[in-house]
Amino acid sequence: MDIATNGADVKRYPIEVLRQFCESVFRHFDVPAEDAQQAAAVLSAADRRGIDSHGVARLKTYFDMLRHGRINPQPTIEVVRETPSTATVDGDNGLGLVVGPRANALAMEKAEAVGSGWVSVRNTNHYGIAGYYVLQALERDLIGMAMTNSTKLVAPHRGAERMLGTNPIAMAFPGKTEPPVVIDLATSCVAYGKVEIKRREQAQMPYGWAIDRDGHPTQDPDAMIDGGAQLPLGSDEDRSGHKGYCLAAMVDILTCVLSGANWGPFAPPFALRQEIPEESVGKGIGHFFGAWQIEGFRDPEEFKAQIDKWVQTFRATKPVPGAEEVLIPGDPERHAEARRQNEGVPVLGPVVEDLERIVEYTGIPLATD
């Protein structure tokens, strides 16, 4: 989510300054030049599109993981199984920001060759925003899909403990003159970052976001963070929390059970301070990428013209009282991007401190205006 509107203590940096800094930090840890550039591009996409929890705010974690040898800076990424339209990739414990784009490219190549391509990935790490991968597919005129699992935070429906990650799903469809439809959503009720914001604001959360350590519904962010759990999309019994659980399960199985990664509660954490689960049921975490050739179904120009009409039709929906208009999936991120091109990226005080610690450790300068 976009922290810019939050009134918190923030410092602004041009997008390119942050991107360059990230690239240099990856280079510092002997990530090859091309990979460092790729990894920085993924983080930068999050900063540019207003997904502040997944951009430069995460650099400190990548830094910690690389510094402690928990991520392999020079992985040998291998295809371990393959058909014309599917493959499984082993990321050799490399940066998800490097393994992800490589696997996604393979899915796209297969789609260009035989109509669709599907790549599941094991032995990888946090891959940034799911939206990045489907935007890559748009550039090749493909419909893209991306999923990943992540550290446990979410309870299954009727469960009182963390068993699943926020397991996002992304998909994008190109328009002709209208912007593309870009879907990127966590299968939890809300992103974890929203719980953290409520805590910083010392505010209550809306009902339905979380349970406490005993499994009771809670609106206190600390009660969720201190051994509680987030709820899946749908929240509770009355509003179909079982559906968000099903969607998270779908992502968990496609990304991990299919590839041979650590699913559910066994996913290794993406943070030094969190415990690594005692039992391992696979290698690293897992991703899943897909791409379809539009031409394999319909004339691409016809398809894009219909997407334009779809966008126009849904934008013209009569809004509910008090709402300005119905948005198209991808609108909020496009709006954030337009603002940030001009105003730079707002970075929260604690994140600025993290970056300053990295400057101190590596000697890499972080230019500010």
Add this chain to the structure above:
Amino acid sequence: MDIATNGADVKRYPIEVLRQFCESVFRHFDVPAEDAQQAAAVLSAADRRGIDSHGVARLKTYFDMLRHGRINPQPTIEVVRETPSTATVDGDNGLGLVVGPRANALAMEKAEAVGSGWVSVRNTNHYGIAGYYVLQALERDLIGMAMTNSTKLVAPHRGAERMLGTNPIAMAFPGKTEPPVVIDLATSCVAYGKVEIKRREQAQMPYGWAIDRDGHPTQDPDAMIDGGAQLPLGSDEDRSGHKGYCLAAMVDILTCVLSGANWGPFAPPFALRQEIPEESVGKGIGHFFGAWQIEGFRDPEEFKAQIDKWVQTFRATKPVPGAEEVLIPGDPERHAEARRQNEGVPVLGPVVEDLERIVEYTGIPLATD
């Protein structure tokens, strides 16, 4: 949902009696023998699995549509575009219960040939339960996926009018000794049938299911039915109603924009009494089927053993206070099936009356014990 526990006025029929009756009714309208059998098998799967809104309760609508020539009983189903792993099928306005299984079979054949198969379908009609199609994939040791659009009932997030169907997503994964994980969910907050049940009970709906004709949240089922709309999964602003909207949009585009069917508010209704939209943007409604070869990613025995462990792990989740246990996707339908094999299918009074009208019109007997 399962009406058996609802205390309403019901009559019980053996599953096979209902299936046979459906088959004979389709035959009565000159549906070819094999197609009639197929169509009845799909309806029967809903009755067997406890999805009462999609089984014999819908026979009257198929009957009406066939009787008024609104559905083609002998369609020429054609592949209009194809790559090794994708295709678009035109259903020639046939029964979705016949077109759907044919297109799904094509997706499965492609998966067996090149690792995955994807078939979008236009010019088709209501296809029964999405779950049927992914169970078919399980029988061939594939991972299946199925989606369809449907008549508008759901408002997009922040919208005050019906623009999308309840657009379901289904997916299934085989286990080894444990039952399969079978996901089948509407992308609306709840199935429309739940609103109807509340009306029959003259009860209020929980908050978050619906808005009235002015776009205000309502808990009165009549206010939803009388020009209001259902809300997408997630319900409202605080609980991420935009995510359910995104998922419904994804289904709408894959099933219709990709195939050339009528998307969003342009979907023709599956009922004689509802108005056909003035504008048409394609042919009929749309489906989307997919299948993946497990072997294209991982050794199938290894995969199934991990699914077993996944099922056991999630079932062992500590439940919230008051809940018996955490269910696995597919459990409720399996439980219903076990009950109904013994006790027969409970059919509601008004549905029994519908069936009696069909008996009267066609002269086909409906055997009862």
